[in-house]
Amino acid sequence: MVEFSKEMLNKKILLMSCTFTILFISLIVINNVNIKGLGPNIAHADTVSYTTTANLNIRTGPSTTNKIITTVTKGSQLTATEKATDGWLKISYKGQTGYVSSKYIKVSSAATDDIQVIAQPESIPVLVNKKNKLPDHYVPDDLVYTTIPFTFKEKTEKKKMRTEAASAIADLFKGAKKQGVSLLGVSAYRSHATQTSLFNYYVKRDGYDKTITYSAFPGTSEHETGLTIDVTGGDGKCAAEDCFGDTTEAAWLQENVADYGFIIRYPKGKEDITGYKYEPWHLRFVGKEIAQTIMSEGITLEEYYDAKRVATK
Numbered sequence: 614m615v616e617f618s619k620e621m622l623n624k625k626i627l628l629m630s631c632t633f634t635i636l637f638i639s640l641i642v643i644n645n646v647n648i649k650g651l652g653p654n655i656a657h658a659d660t661v662s663y664t665t666t667a668n669l670n671i672r673t674g675p676s677t678t679n680k681i682i683t684t685v686t687k688g689s690q691l692t693a694t695e696k697a698t699d700g701w702l703k704i705s706y707k708g709q710t711g712y713v714s715s716k717y718i719k720v721s722s723a724a725t726d727d728i729q730v731i732a733q734p735e736s737i738p739v740l741v742n743k744k745n746k747l748p749d750h751y752v753p754d755d756l757v758y759t760t761i762p763f764t765f766k767e768k769t770e771k772k773k774m775r776t777e778a779a780s781a782i783a784d785l786f787k788g789a790k791k792q793g794v795s796l797l798g799v800s801a802y803r804s805h806a807t808q809t810s811l812f813n814y815y816v817k818r819d820g821y822d823k824t825i826t827y828s829a830f831p832g833t834s835e836h837e838t839g840l841t842i843d844v845t846g847g848d849g850k851c852a853a854e855d856c857f858g859d860t861t862e863a864a865w866l867q868e869n870v871a872d873y874g875f876i877i878r879y880p881k882g883k884e885d886i887t888g889y890k891y892e893p894w895h896l897r898f899v900g901k902e903i904a905q906t907i908m909s910e911g912i913t914l915e916e917y918y919d920a921k922r923v924a925t926k
């Protein structure tokens with residue numbers, strides 16, 4: 614018979630609780646890695662179809678040791694029926710059910726299938742919208758911390774902008790202050806990784822179809838350019854909310870942003886062109902000349918490019 618001393622028993626209990634804590638933490642970490650993964654989003658498997666990015670084997674189980682049912686060619690459409698486990702997704706394809714590695718599939722839907730990848734993402738007046746996407750690994754190479762005050766204290770990527778835009782927004786804030794208008798930054802740069810995890814989080818919460826109506830598909834958010842900033846009034850109220858439109862700060866921005874090279878990117882009444890509802894707080898740096906044309910003519914960046922295309926024919 615083994616007798617535990619009190620001390621030994623305590624040690625055992627301590628060891629066991631440590632093991633449980635480690636297990637628990639690993640579970641959280643694994644879960645987060647999935648949410649933040651840059652690969653196909655697997656959180657909304659019940660609603661989404663996928664496109665294969667390579668010729669792909671469909672297997673009887675979720676590992677390469679399982680038998681191959683069939684091989685589908687690159688570009689085929691699959692429907693996921695269950696969440697992925699260990700990088701494998703249960704799918705159905707032409708009436709057959711099986712498992713595929715999620716490494717070789719990407720989310721597809723009517724909303725994302727005809728998206729173009731932008732050739733010159735570093736261009737200052739770059740057009741980024743629901744149909745024109747930044748390359749997946751694009752990171753602007755001249756991001757700096759802006760010097761303007763924000764609604765929060767922490768030094769995060771949200772305070773960064775590209776050099777030219779950062780200095781322009783500082784000038785804009787100074788100009789506003791001189792005229793008695795006080796502004797705060799809310800959110801500027803957002804990395805592709807952040808946008809991806811944010812998008813996937815919303816999808817998990819609200820489903821894909823609803824998410825795509827209010828959150829930009831990763832790569833299509835202007836915030837990933839480092840040329841965009843959401844601002845609000847100095848009281849911090851109405852930050853990124855409809856009521857901001859009725860403030861004196863919003864009126865000042867409408868009148869003055871162009872002088873600093875910015876535009877109100879999503880104007881009122883242009884929802885069908887920009888794909889976004891009116892956002893009086895979302896400023897986009899395009900450079901003075903283009904900004905003045907766009908703001909004085911009351912047009913959008915989309916319309917500016919169309920007009921330009923016509924004009925240079």
Ligand SMILES: [Zn+2]
Pocket residue numbers: 836841842843894895896
């Ligand atoms: Zn914005």
